[in-house]
Amino acid sequence: MEKVYSQVLQNVAVRVDLAMKAFFRRVKAGEKPGYPRFRGKGWYDSITYPQLGFSVKEDSIKLAKIGEVKASIHRPIEGEIATCTIRRSPTGKWYACFSCEVDCVPLPESNKSIGIDVGLASFATLSTGEKIENPRFFRRDEKALAKAQRKMSKCDKGTPERVKARKVVSHIHERIANRRNDFAHQWSRRIINQYGIISVEDINTNRMLHNHCLAKSISDAAWSQFMACLTYKAESAGRQFVAVNPSYTSQDCSHCGHRQKLSLDERTFSCPCCNFSIDRDHNASLNILARGLASLGIQSVEAVQL
Numbered sequence: 001m002e003k004v005y006s007q008v009l010q011n012v013a014v015r016v017d018l019a020m021k022a023f024f025r026r027v028k029a030g031e032k033p034g035y036p037r038f039r040g041k042g043w044y045d046s047i048t049y050p051q052l053g054f055s056v057k058e059d060s061i062k063l064a065k066i067g068e069v070k071a072s073i074h075r076p077i078e079g080e081i082a083t084c085t086i087r088r089s090p091t092g093k094w095y096a097c098f099s100c101e102v103d104c105v106p107l108p109e110s111n112k113s114i115g116i117d118v119g120l121a122s123f124a125t126l127s128t129g130e131k132i133e134n135p136r137f138f139r140r141d142e143k144a145l146a147k148a149q150r151k152m153s154k155c156d157k158g159t160p161e162r163v164k165a166r167k168v169v170s171h172i173h174e175r176i177a178n179r180r181n182d183f184a185h186q187w188s189r190r191i192i193n194q195y196g197i198i199s200v201e202d203i204n205t206n207r208m209l210h211n212h213c214l215a216k217s218i219s220d221a222a223w224s225q226f227m228a229c230l231t232y233k234a235e236s237a238g239r240q241f242v243a244v245n246p247s248y249t250s251q252d253c254s255h256c257g258h259r260q261k262l263s264l265d266e267r268t269f270s271c272p273c274c275n276f277s278i279d280r281d282h283n284a285s286l287n288i289l290a291r292g293l294a295s296l297g298i299q300s301v302e303a304v305q306l
Contacts, residue, residue: 001014005064011048027270046087054084061096071096078102090170106238113298115289117249117281118201118223120214121267124187125281127289132187137179138220145172180222188229192237198230199292242292254278254286 019036027033037043052108053064058076062068063086087095115127123134148169155162191198205224209215227243233240253269254258255276261282262269269283270276278286 003065005049005053006052007053008047008065011050014050045089046085048086049084051083056081056098089174091167091174098277104236104238107193110239112195113197113199113289114191115199115285115287115292116201117193117285117288118203118221118226119281120217120221123221123280124226125279125285127282127285129279129282131281134221135179135183136184136217136220137176137186138216141172141176145169145176148172149231171242180225184222184226188210188226188233191230192233192239195239197240197242197292197296197298198234199242199244199247199289200227200230201246240296241281242295244288244291244295246288249284249287249291250280252283252287254283255289 016036023033023036045052048061055062056073057068059066059070059073061084063069063084077098077100079100081098081100083099085097085099087097089095113127117125119125122131122135124132124153126132148165152162152169155165162191203223205218208218211218233239248259250269251262253271253274253276255278256274257270258271258273260272267280269280
């Protein structure tokens with residue numbers, strides 16, 4: 001214990017307290033409790049310096065009780081550093097994560113608005129008619145992952161061979177996560193830079209995962225991660241972000257409002273009342289945009305013209 005900085009040890013108690021509070025909150029709410037697990041050797045992957053005990057230089061980080069460690073500072077640190085967390089990835093890489101207090105800088109105002117309908121055939125369809133292709137990162141590496149997992153399962157536990165095989169599996173998972181994370185950040189940044197009002201579906205992905213036929217594809221799409229990126233980027237950029245009720249957005253005509261049932265295999269919406277024909281997902285994105293603007297008190301007709 002003498003070789004560990006005091007505030008790092010204090011932070012462990014804070015983490016335990018937060019875990020227990022979250023456990024009792026789930027019990028009171030009637031959710032699945034998920035009792036906190038003991039993090040033994042090999043399972044505790046990060047330490048936090050809450051206030052003091054660290055300093056950043058050009059090519060290194062000085063940590064109390066550890067010393068000076070070489071580091072690749074890939075971006076300039078903005079604002080005042082509040083905490084420093086040293087994290088170990090499953091592949092054995094080490095990261096220093098800083099939380100900083102910075103002032104938000106709003107982007108130049110934009111009078112453009114956009115509605116976004118997420119899906120599986122296409123990752124998202126915008127109200128402008130543009131489609132974002134679904135990259136399917138997990139599906140692309142699924143065979144390689146299965147092969148690595150089979151090889152790991154044949155190794156005896158506790159052997160060096162299993163440790164080596166486990167690192168291969170972790171590397172594939174890390175590659176998938178990095179690609180998915182980059183995809184979400186790239187597209188959310190493009191949308192935030194261009195549009196002043198962003199309207200999306202308020203979808204519950206956890207409930208949708210109960211469909212075992214689509215659960216893997218829904219998890220692979222990672223809609224929640226994309227929405228989270230849009231949310232915090234919009235707030236820091238001074239944009240308006242609206243989540244609307246997704247009910248009947250695919251069944252309502254964006255031209256006249258007539259509602260008709262559609263099966264999932266019907267990809268074109270054809271209205272029998274006004275003879276309006278449009279791609280099913282594009283129609284839904286227009287309805288999402290109209291609902292978002294209506295919640296802000298803006299005429300939806302003007303929005304479509306934008």
